[in-house]
Amino acid sequence: MKETLRHVEQMVDSSPVVDVTETFQRWQELLAELKAKIDARFELRRDPSTEPLESYGAHPGGPGGRLAAFTGPEVDWMVHSWLGDPKAGFANLHLTVWLGPQVRVPHLGIALLVWPEGWFYLDSVPRVNLAADGGYYDRYYEPLNEQWLAVRQEYPELEWFTSRAGFIRASLSPTAQCYSFPRSDRLLGLVRRLTHEHVDRWLRWVDGAEPVPGPERAGLAATDLAIRRNIAERDPANVMGVRYFGQETTDRLVRGLWGGDRVLPRPGA
Template sequence: MAETLQHVEDMVDNAPQIDVHDTFHQFQEILAELKAKIDARFELQRDPSTLDLEQYGSYPDGPGGSLAAYSGPEVDWMVHSWLGNPAASFANLHLTVWLGPQIRVPHLGIALLVWPEGWFYIDGVPRTNLMVDGDYYDRYYAGLDEAWLAHRADPEFEYFVSRAGFIRASLSPTAYCYSFPRNERTIGVVRGILTDYVDRWLRWVDEAEPVPAADRAAQAELDLAIRRNIAERDPANVMGVRYFGQETTDRLVRGLWGGDRTLDRPL
C-alpha cells in the first residue's frame, strides 16, 4: 500500500504547470450532485456574510474562488466552496455539513483536490470521543471497515498522510484520504464512494434519535470548537495566502467555520 506524505505547497510546486480544468469541472459536477441531495433533505438559507464571496480573485484570468455558507433548523453550517487556479495545476473544492445539536450523527466532510494529480477526502467527523463511546463507534464506523479496507488495496490510490499531526488526529478510523492519477476509472471510483457515503449519511440523519434539550448547548460548543480548529489549522491555507494574501485568507477561513455569520445557530 503506497502512501503520500508531502506538504500541499510542495506537491503543487514540484508538479508540472498544466491546465486541469477538465478534472476541476468534473469535481464541480460531483459536488453539485451531492449538494442537490443535501438540499433536498434540509431547509437551508444562505448566510449573508458569504454573499460577497460568491466570486473572488481574478478567475479565469488567474487565481480565484467561491465560498457559500448556509444554515438552517437542522444544519449549523454548510459550506460549498472552491479555491485555486485550475489553469495552473491547482484547485481545492469543499462540501461540508456541520449538523445542529439536535442529533449526534457525525458531521459530513468532503474535499476534492487537483494538484495536478487527484486527491479526495470524505469522512464522518465524530461528535464524541470514540474511545469513550463505544456504542457511537459501533453505530457509525464499525460497519464501514470492510469497504474501507478493500479500498486500501486499490493500486491506483495512495493513502495520503498529512504532515500536520492535528489533521491526522482529526480523521476518524474510516476516513478516506487518497491521492490518485486522474483518469476515467479513478474519478468514477471517487464519485461512487462519495455518493454511497452521502446516501448512507442522509439515512443516518433520518434515523437519528433526538439529543435531550439540556445537552444541546454543550454539543453545539463542542462542534464549533472542532470546526474552527480544523478550518484554522488546515495546512492548505498556505495556498490561500499565496494567491490572495493573509487578510483575504483569514476572511475565507472565518467563512469555513462561521466566524462572521449573521444567521442564528440552531438549537
Template sequence: MKETLQHVEQMVDEHPRIDVTETFQEWQRLLSGLKSRIESRFELTRDPSTADLDSYGTGDSGPSGSLAAYTGPEIDWLVHSWIGDPATGFVNLHLTAWLGPQVRVPHLGSALLLWPEGWFYVDGVPRGDLVGDGDYFDAYYTEADEPWLTFKQDHPDFTWFTSRTGFIRASLSPTAYCYSFPPTRPNLDTVAELLTAKVEQWLGWVETAEVVPEGERAGLAARDLRVRRNIAERDPANVMAERMFGPDLTQRLVRALWGGDRVLPRPEGSA
C-alpha cells in the same frame, strides 16, 4: 501500502503546471449535485456573511474562488466552495455539512484537490470520544471498517495521504478516506461513486438518528464549533490561499469556513 507524506505546497511545487479545467468542471458538477441532494432533505438559507464571496479573484485568468455557507433548523453550517487556478493545475473544492445539536450523527466532510494529480477526502467527522463511547463507534464506524480495508486492497492506484500535521491526523476518523491518485477515468469514477455513497449513507443516518435531549444540546453545539474552528484555522493547506490571495482575504475565507462572521443564528439548542 503506498503513502504520501508531502505538504500540499510541496506536491504543487514539484509537479509541472498543466490545465485541469476539464476535471475541475466535472468535480464542480459532482459537488453541486451532492449539495442539491442535501438541499432536498434540509431547509437551508445562505448566510449573508458569504454573499460577497460568491466570486472572488481574477475570474477567467488567474487565481479565483467561490464560497457559499448555509444554515438552517437542522444544519449548523454547510460550506460549498472552491479555490485555485485550474489553468495552472491547482484547485481545491469543498462540500462540508455540520449538523445541529438535535442529533449526534457525524458531520459530513468532503474535499477534492487537483495539484495536478488528484486527491480526495471524505469522512464522518465524529461528535464525541470514539474510544470512550463504544456504542457511538459501533453505530457509525464499525460497519464502515471492512469496506475501508477493502478499498485499500482493491485500489492500488490510490496512495494513502498522511498529513505532516499531527492535529489534522487526529481529526480523521478511523474510516476516513484520504488519498492521492492519478486522475484517470476509472479513478475519477471511483471517487464520484464513493462520495455519492457516503452522502447517501449520511442522509440515512440522519433519518434514523435518536434525538439528543435538550439539556445536552448546548454542550454538543459548543464542541462542534470548537472542532470546526480548529480544523479550519489549523489546516496546513491555508498556505496555498495565502500564496494566491494574501493573508487578509485568506483569514476572511478561513472565518467563513467555520462561521466566524455568520449573521444568521445557529440552530435551536446551540446556545
C-alpha cells in the same frame, strides 16, 4: 500501498504546470449533484456573511474562488466552496455539513483536490470520543470498516495521504478516505461512487437519528464549533490561499469555513 507525505504546496510546486480545468469541472459537477441531495433534505438559507465571497480573485484569468455557507433549523453550517487556479494546475473544492445539536450524527466532510494529480477526502466527523463510546463507534464506523479495507486492497494506484500536521491526522476518523491518485477514469469513477454512497448513507443516518435531550444540546453545539474552527484555522493548505490572495483575504475565507462572521443564528440558539 504507497503513501504521500508532503505538504500541499510541496506537491503543487514539484509538479508540472498543467491545465486541469476538465477535472475541476468534473469535481464541480459532482459536488453540485451531492449538494442537490442535501438541499432536498434540509431547509437551508445562505448566510449573508458569505455573499461577498460568491466570486473573488481573477478566475478564469488567474486564481479565484467561491465560498457559500448555509444554515437552517437542522444544519449549523454547510460550506460549498472552491479555491485555486485550474489553468495552472491547482483547485481545492469542499462540501461540508455540520449538523445542529438536535442529533449526534457525525458531520459530513468531503474535499476534492487536483494539483494536478487527483486527491480526495471523505469522512464522518465524530461528535463523541470514539474510544469512550463504543456504541457510537459500532453504529457509525464499524459498518464502514470493510469498505475502508477493500478500497485499500482493490485500488493499488491510490496513495494514502498522511498529513505532516499532527493535528490534522488526529482529526480523521478510523474510516476516513484520504488519498492522492493518478487522474484516470477508473479512479475518478471510484471517487464518484464513494462520495454518492457517503452522502446517501449520511442522509439515512440523519433520518434515523434519535433526538439529543435538550439540556445536552448547548454543550454539543459548543464542541462542534470548537472542532470546526480548529480544523479550519489549522489546515496546512491555508498557505495556498495566502499565496494566491494574501493573508487578509485568506483569514476571511477561513472564517467563512467555520462561521466566524456569521449573521444568522445557530440552530437552537
